[in-house]
Amino acid sequence: MALLSVEGLRTHFATGAGTVRAVDGVSFAIERGEVLGLVGESGCGKSVTSLSIMRLVPPPGQIVAGRIRLEGEDLLDKDAEAMRRVRGARIAMVFQEPMTSLNPVFTVGDQITAAVLAHEGGRRRAAWDRAVEMLDQVQVPSPGERARDYPHQLSGGLRQRAMIALALAPGPQLLIADEPTTALDVTIQAQILDLLRRLQAERGMAVLLITHDLGVVAELCHRVAIIYAGRIVEMAPVARIFEEPLHPYTRGLLRCLPHPSRFGQPLSSIEGAPPDLRGADAGCPFAPRCPLAIESCRRHEPALAERRPGHFVACPVAVV
Amino acid sequence: MSVAATMLPVVARPRRRLSFRAAFGLGVLLLIGGSAVFAPQLAPWDPARQMLTKRLRPPMWQARGLREHPLGTDHLGRDILSRILHGGRISLGVGLTAVTLSALIGVTLGLLAGFFGGRADALIMRIVDVFLAIPYILLAMGVVFALGPSLLNVILVMGATRWVQFARIVRADVLSIREREFVAGARARGNRPLRLLLRHVLPNALTPIIVVATLELAFMIIYESALSFLGLGVQPPTPTWGWMLADGRNYVATAWWLATFPGLAIMLTVLAVNLLGDWLRDTLDPRLKV
Numbered sequence: 008m009a010l011l012s013v014e015g016l017r018t019h020f021a022t023g024a025g026t027v028r029a030v031d032g033v034s035f036a037i038e039r040g041e042v043l044g045l046v047g048e049s050g051c052g053k054s055v056t057s058l059s060i061m062r063l064v065p066p067p068g069q070i071v072a073g074r075i076r077l078e079g080e081d082l083l084d085k086d087a088e089a090m091r092r093v094r095g096a097r098i099a100m101v102f103q104e105p106m107t108s109l110n111p112v113f114t115v116g117d118q119i120t121a122a123v124l125a126h127e128g129g130r131r132r133a134a135w136d137r138a139v140e141m142l143d144q145v146q147v148p149s150p151g152e153r154a155r156d157y158p159h160q161l162s163g164g165l166r167q168r169a170m171i172a173l174a175l176a177p178g179p180q181l182l183i184a185d186e187p188t189t190a191l192d193v194t195i196q197a198q199i200l201d202l203l204r205r206l207q208a209e210r211g212m213a214v215l216l217i218t219h220d221l222g223v224v225a226e227l228c229h230r231v232a233i234i235y236a237g238r239i240v241e242m243a244p245v246a247r248i249f250e251e252p253l254h255p256y257t258r259g260l261l262r263c264l265p266h267p268s269r270f271g272q273p274l275s276s277i278e279g280a281p282p283d284l285r286g287a288d289a290g291c292p293f294a295p296r297c298p299l300a301i302e303s304c305r306r307h308e309p310a311l312a313e314r315r316p317g318h319f320v321a322c323p324v325a326v327v
Numbered sequence: 328m329s330v331a332a333t334m335l336p337v338v339a340r341p342r343r344r345l346s347f348r349a350a351f352g353l354g355v356l357l358l359i360g361g362s363a364v365f366a367p368q369l370a371p372w373d374p375a376r377q378m379l380t381k382r383l384r385p386p387m388w389q390a391r392g393l394r395e396h397p398l399g400t401d402h403l404g405r406d407i408l409s410r411i412l413h414g415g416r417i418s419l420g421v422g423l424t425a426v427t428l429s430a431l432i433g434v435t436l437g438l439l440a441g442f443f444g445g446r447a448d449a450l451i452m453r454i455v456d457v458f459l460a461i462p463y464i465l466l467a468m469g470v471v472f473a474l475g476p477s478l479l480n481v482i483l484v485m486g487a488t489r490w491v492q493f494a495r496i497v498r499a500d501v502l503s504i505r506e507r508e509f510v511a512g513a514r515a516r517g518n519r520p521l522r523l524l525l526r527h528v529l530p531n532a533l534t535p536i537i538v539v540a541t542l543e544l545a546f547m548i549i550y551e552s553a554l555s556f557l558g559l560g561v562q563p564p565t566p567t568w569g570w571m572l573a574d575g576r577n578y579v580a581t582a583w584w585l586a587t588f589p590g591l592a593i594m595l596t597v598l599a600v601n602l603l604g605d606w607l608r609d610t611l612d613p614r615l616k617v
Binding site for chain 2: 063093094096099102108109110111121122
């Protein structure tokens with residue numbers, strides 16, 4: 008049984024200007040110890056998917072359909088109290104913005120200590136020692152001293168390490184990392200990615216990595232799901248995505264990356280803009296921008312189909 | 328992080344010790360508070376004792392002044408110094424308890440309104456609007472008329488009419504704090520709503536609460552005097568600063584000391600509280616200390 012399986016998830020936002028279908032039929036599964044990358048451009052539903060898994064979609068957003076199973080238990084059937092016990096303890100989250108993700112009025116050590124106490128109980132003294140140990144595990148130098156610092160006294164990289172320590176303190180089975188390195192500069196990004204990979208391997212923890220950065224995906228992920236307009240359009244092992252992408256959108260994304268063989272040529276881009284998520288329900292959402300689109304693309308929405316072993320594509324015209 | 332360590336001294340370190348202003352505020356407040364607490368021991372006279380042969384005597388350094396009445400006597404021959412010392416007990420006590428009460432009500436309702444939003448917010452803020460629409464003195468008059476004037480009733484009425492000040496400020500602050508990422512993070516770590524409120528939202532809203540509390544303490548002292556002036560506050564002969572001020576205003580042209588000394592006492596107290604409040608606000612903000 009997969010650790011987490013999401014089936015047919017639909018999360019819609021009922022706004023005054025119409026229903027925004029932020030997530031519209033997303034299905035995927037994560038095995039124990041697996042790193043799945045969820046890749047897409049801004050506003051395609053990556054973060055709403057992760058918030059849906061935590062059942063923390065802000066109003067007016069609402070999960071209108073689907074199943075989210077953690078070790079077979081449906082999270083959507085749980086009452087508020089049972090769901091609260093899942094958060095943090097079994098599924099933890101790391102956010103994008105390390106500058107504002109820690110409470111400014113408590114020291115870093117205090118905050119991790121509180122998380123340890125909430126999860127394991129015991130004495131404060133012991134929990135504090137655990138917090139320092141956690142900071143040491145995420146490679147914060149002189150953790151005993153840094154634990155006494157307030158968040159504003161730490162650099163962005165250290166804060167993100169502290170955030171990771173905070174998330175991992177209760178020993179979650181699944182870590183959802185929502186753009187964990189986007190706000191950091193490149194050298195720190197590499198360090199944080201190394202750290203995540205090491206912690207993931209040591210703990211055998213599953214990771215759902217949400218990003219728009221294909222470089223980050225290549226570093227860390229085992230499998231990748233490409234999401235477009237609230238739908239998964241392609242899902243495959245990471246090597247296949249880079250070596251033999253099938254969906255025209257994935258191909259377009261990869262062509263946008265600089266490559267030594269195209270040195271000197273201008274970078275390409277995908278023509279057009281993502282569709283209005285309030286709009287038409289018929290047809291493939293990518294059809295208006297797709298160079299391969301045929302008449303039927305505009306009428307029938309293609310289903311995700313396994314075109315190669317482990318390689319799923321939602322495109323009937325994709326060249327196999 | 329040796330780089331960060333070597334860079335630290337470049338940043339000016341805000342002083343953690345008391346500034347001169349804060350020390351002044353604290354000193355004055357301790358003096359006033361101490362003299363209020365020990366008023367029975369310090370006061371040379373019974374504050375209610377009338378000595379009609381020594382009516383309206385000026386302070387002792389003036390021509391008709393008497394050595395045994397350093398700040399003079401009022402129109403009933405009562406010793407002003409003794410009345411100020413005793414009045415401080417009432418004024419400060421009433422002010423502090425009323426501010427505490429109104430902060431408790433206002434902060435609680437403000438937190439609930441701002442954090443939960445929706446119907447709770449609409450309901451609480453409409454109640455706030457009602458309180459703001461009716462002049463608070465009028466409201467207080469009505470309530471005290473109904474319940475009868477007593478020390479406890481005065482405190483209750485003052486707390487129950489001024490809580491809106493706290494509620495509005497706290498709500499506004501909470502509206503922005505609850506959107507910050509560390510609150511979302513705490514929620515994603517499975518914290519209960521009550522814990523989110525008390526540990527993550529409230530401590531970050533403390534600064535304006537302290538500022539409002541110091542301003543309100545000053546206001547409450549004046550408020551009490553206004554109620555006393557209308558005959559709805561603490562009843563004579565119990566001395567309060569506000570009542571002395573109101574009472575002395577009839578004699579301002581001929582006997583300035585009646586209103587001046589209680590007025591000075593109020594002013595010094597308010598000034599001291601504000602100076603201390605500023606310091607407290609700066610000290611409680613971790614971003615301002617290294």
